Each structure stands twice: as C-alpha cells, then as structure tokens.
Amino acid sequence: MTDENYSKFNASEFAADESFLKWRMVADEESDRFWTHFIETHPRKKEEILSAIRIVNSIRINDYQFTQNELLTEWARINHSIKKSGIRRKRLVYTLSIASSLAVLLIVSYFSFFTKPAQEKRFITGRPGNKEIELTLPDQSSVTFGENADIVYDQEGNITVNTAKKKERFAKKTIKGDLPLNKLIVPPGKISSLTLADGSKIWIDSGTTLEFPSVFEDDRREINVNGEIYIEVAHQAKNPFLVHTSAFSVNVLGTKFNVSAYPEDAVQRVVLVQGSVEVRMPSGEESKLEPDEMFSWSEKEYHLEKVDVYDHISWKDGIFRFTGEPLENILTRLSRHYDVPITCDSDARKIQVTGKLALFDDLTMVLDNITVIIPVTYERENNKIIISKK
Amino acid sequence: MYVVDPLRNMEDEDSLLTRFLKGEDTAFALIYRKYANPLLSYGQGLGFDRETLKDAIHDVFCKLYANKRFLENIKSLKSYLFKSLRNRLINIHKSQTDQIGIDGNESHFTVKVTVLDELIRDEDRLQIRNGVEKYLNCLTSRQREAVYLRFIQDLDYEEIAVLLDMSPHAVRKLTSRAIIRIREHNKLLLFLLFHLQSLYL
Numbered sequence: 001m002t003d004e005n006y007s008k009f010n011a012s013e014f015a016a017d018e019s020f021l022k023w024r025m026v027a028d029e030e031s032d033r034f035w036t037h038f039i040e041t042h043p044r045k046k047e048e049i050l051s052a053i054r055i056v057n058s059i060r061i062n063d064y065q066f067t068q069n070e071l072l073t074e075w076a077r078i079n080h081s082i083k084k085s086g087i088r089r090k091r092l093v094y095t096l097s098i099a100s101s102l103a104v105l106l107i108v109s110y111f112s113f114f115t116k117p118a119q120e121k122r123f124i125t126g127r128p129g130n131k132e133i134e135l136t137l138p139d140q141s142s143v144t145f146g147e148n149a150d151i152v153y154d155q156e157g158n159i160t161v162n163t164a165k166k167k168e169r170f171a172k173k174t175i176k177g178d179l180p181l182n183k184l185i186v187p188p189g190k191i192s193s194l195t196l197a198d199g200s201k202i203w204i205d206s207g208t209t210l211e212f213p214s215v216f217e218d219d220r221r222e223i224n225v226n227g228e229i230y231i232e233v234a235h236q237a238k239n240p241f242l243v244h245t246s247a248f249s250v251n252v253l254g255t256k257f258n259v260s261a262y263p264e265d266a267v268q269r270v271v272l273v274q275g276s277v278e279v280r281m282p283s284g285e286e287s288k289l290e291p292d293e294m295f296s297w298s299e300k301e302y303h304l305e306k307v308d309v310y311d312h313i314s315w316k317d318g319i320f321r322f323t324g325e326p327l328e329n330i331l332t333r334l335s336r337h338y339d340v341p342i343t344c345d346s347d348a349r350k351i352q353v354t355g356k357l358a359l360f361d362d363l364t365m366v367l368d369n370i371t372v373i374i375p376v377t378y379e380r381e382n383n384k385i386i387i388s389k390k
Numbered sequence: 391m392y393v394v395d396p397l398r399n400m401e402d403e404d405s406l407l408t409r410f411l412k413g414e415d416t417a418f419a420l421i422y423r424k425y426a427n428p429l430l431s432y433g434q435g436l437g438f439d440r441e442t443l444k445d446a447i448h449d450v451f452c453k454l455y456a457n458k459r460f461l462e463n464i465k466s467l468k469s470y471l472f473k474s475l476r477n478r479l480i481n482i483h484k485s486q487t488d489q490i491g492i493d494g495n496e497s498h499f500t501v502k503v504t505v506l507d508e509l510i511r512d513e514d515r516l517q518i519r520n521g522v523e524k525y526l527n528c529l530t531s532r533q534r535e536a537v538y539l540r541f542i543q544d545l546d547y548e549e550i551a552v553l554l555d556m557s558p559h560a561v562r563k564l565t566s567r568a569i570i571r572i573r574e575h576n577k578l579l580l581f582l583l584f585h586l587q588s589l590y591l
Binding site: 011012013015016017018021022025028031051054055058059060062063064065066070071074075077078081082085317318358 | 416419422423426427430431432434435440444447448451452455456501502503504505506507509510511514517518521522525526538542569572573575
C-alpha cells in the first residue's frame, strides 16, 4: 500500500488495514518508522489515525462474561457445595458469611409504600473542601492522607499511620492537661480506623469529624464525634469513657457500640453491641442501654428499641446490611460513603430493602447490584446519580 | 494492625490471597468476583461450552476453599486458578470422550474477536474482526494460547510456563516466534500481489 492510497482512508479503513493492524498489534521498527513518517507527512490524517487507534484498542479477545445473575447463582452453588462438604469452620459471631460478602444477595421482603411526597429529594452529604483525611495535632500542625488510614496512638503519644501506600511515624511530645485536642476529619468517600492511647479502637465512617486527646488524663476519657463511629472501648473500671455528640453524651465502662450522629441526619443513634452504656441528654435525663438495644434521638425526643446490631455496625466490615430499611436511607449512606450526590424519585424512596450490599471500590458495581434486586434503574448525569423506579 | 476496609484494594492479588489464607471469607468472595470472568474466557478459548465451564469453575473454587491449608507457597493466585481450571477441563474432556491419551497439549485454542467501539459501521467492524482473527489464526494453537495468556490475561512467562508445563525460556521463545509470525504473515503474498499489479499496469 502506498502513501497515496492511505491519504484517502478514514478511521475504519485504517483500523481494518493489514499493515495498520500489524503496527498496532505487533509493532516493529519498520512499521513504527512507516506510520510515524506517514503521520508527520499527512497532518490532516492525524484525527483519523487517532480514531483508528481508539478502535483497535477497543478490540477484545474471548471477551466472555457471566451475567450478573449467573455470577450470583454460581456463587450460591459454590457456597452450598462448600457447606455440604463441611469444610467450613465455625466462625465468630460478627464475621461475614461468604454469601453475604459477594454482593447484595438476599431480599427477604420488598414492598413499596404508595406515599408520594411532593418533589424529588436530594441526598447531599458531600461537604465542600478536602477529599483527603486530615489529622490536626495539638500543636496545630496537620497531616493529610489520600487513602484510608489506620492510625495508632501509643501510651507515650507516638503516632503511627498506615495507609495502603505507606507507613509513617510521628513522635510527638505530649503533656497531659488542657492542650488542644487532636482532630481527625474523615471526608465523604473515605473511612479510617483509630487506636487511642488507652487501647480503645474506633472505626470511623465517611464524613465524620472526631476530636480526642493524645494521651488521656488519669480520671476521665472523653472524645467528641460528629458523624458515625463504631468503638470498642478498653475496659478501665475507674476511668469512665465519654463520647459527646451534638445532641447527647454516652457514658461507658468498657464496651462495644456504634454512634451515628451526623448533624444533617434527622435521627442520631447509639447502638450497643456489648457491655453497658448510659446516654445523657442535655436536659439531664439519662437512659441506660442493654446489649442489642438502640437509642434514637430526634428533635428532643428519644426512644429505645431492640435491633439486630450487625445492621448498624456492618459498615466497618465494608458492607451495608439492612433489615426493612427504606431505600432513601441506604442512598444517603452510599452517597456519604462514595462522596457522590444521589437523587431518587419519590416512588422509589420508600421501597423497603432487606439484604446486604458489599461496598466495592466502584460505585457502579454497587448500583448494578441494587438494580438486580429491586425494581429501580439508575443513570449518571454529570457527577450525579439519579435513581428511578422501573 | 487491623484492616481498615476489607473491600478496598480489590486489585491487589497478594493481599487477597493472604487474607483468604487467614480465613477471611470476604477475600474468598472477592477472589471469585475477580476471577470468574477471566476463567470463563480462558475456558471458552479452550473450546468448552458455558454450562461445562460453570461446573468446572464451581469445582475450581470448591477445591481452592478445601485446599486452603496447602496454598501458602503458591506464587500466583491467578495462574493457580487457571492451572486448576485447565486440569479440571482435561479431566472432564477425558471422561466425555472416553479416550486415553488426550492431554492438554492437543487442545485447540480458539479466539473470538470483538470490537467494542460503537461508533463504526457493522461492515467495518466485521472487517476489522476478520483482520485480527486472520493474524491470530496463522499461529499454532499453542502459540495462540501463549499469546492470549501473556497479552490478554497478563500472566508473566513464569506463570505461563507452570500452566503449560514448559520452561519459562520455552514460553518466551514460543511467544516471540508467534509475534514474528504475525509480523511476517502475508508479507510474501503482498510482495507478489504488488509485483503482479505492476506487471499488468
């Protein structure tokens, strides 16, 4: 083929041309020389060539894929076989079952309310500003991390931070007393974990701000939360642990519980997994929780109820589990977790969902899973997701 | 240290394997999620139908779970799964054809080419597909398989060597010969055509 013939080619013709294909598939010096020269001498063909390269790059070999349904069915079958053969060992109470972690799998009940509130509601939780996790130390210096971080304070006030990419250590001089608190901001789209100087462990959900001292004082331990945490408090009988939210304080004596206190949410909650806590309201009222109980607070009223605690702490294992939760609540959490605005039409908002959602890296995978199990569709508009009833 | 978020970093094969070996079931689910489709693709290339492959992939994952304790020394999870599928398919093939002596070496590796770009006309798509298929089909089945494993599935020469029971050196040679073969393909023919054309002009 000569240059002259090629000068009349369009993108598809280039892409189908033997010499061009060879160059894209198995380039050697000769073909490289030929095609670079051609592009240099035919600048007007550059657009066509670039399109042709794009077409060739879209070629797939043996691009076979299971459908979403096949994946789920086959996965269930594998688990069934494993269970039957008795290979599975007993697991701890709060670890995941295999089936749960794949995707959304079980929908026990689904029904929709025929309530139709006026207009579309928007779930925005994205706060302006930083996309990075930010830790401000008592001396007001701050460090940021681009990825989910595991932060550990030891008894001397030294700090170790692990992210997927690096490990950092800070040695900080700390003096007990009225120093400014450390402040940890976990923006929407990120989660983190923190070990406090007393050994208490905290999982911090997206869009949460936490304040805590480097080293606790001898007679009290106090932290402030705006957002959602799950905490396992190290037991110290003589040294109570207090968690303050904008609405109430939780007094603890060694326990595991979840606090959900986003200022923008109508309801703030405490869920007790193990141990014993006392919630103190600004009015001076106190309410004591038993394990498996949830305390919820909205507009100066509270009530207690028995719940399945794992629904409320599953986020720390990278899944969301729901029992009869309205879709709108799930979308609020997803929006916060992935830092993407999600809107939903009024027909879909009240659909009750029971099941599990694995929080894959890619929000699209999560949304695909949702559309498999409940009758909704979604579309992307700019950087926004719009969910509507099928 | 405890894990911050078990579902992040899906791409990291090593940590997936480590976490799976530690008994984390989430990691097992993610391994399935990540490799089910590549295994299907490889199996189809080896010429098996979808239903047979579902069974074989099912067996591969059950075996992976059952043999967890013995897997600490495997170097690459992906090539382990591919090898496991290949062996399973050879067994299935043997039991179906009821013959002795058929081994993986005689398998016929096929390729199906798809052009995903949606902006082009169907006839152009067909032509591009034919072009690519022609090149890949001028290779021996073994070369085709090696090229597929190396460039489509991104396995390295050592991994392919284990999979195909060859030395890494031999795999390297096999692939480079395949590439040369594609480069040289039709050169002679084009040369002849060109000269014939000029004769008649």
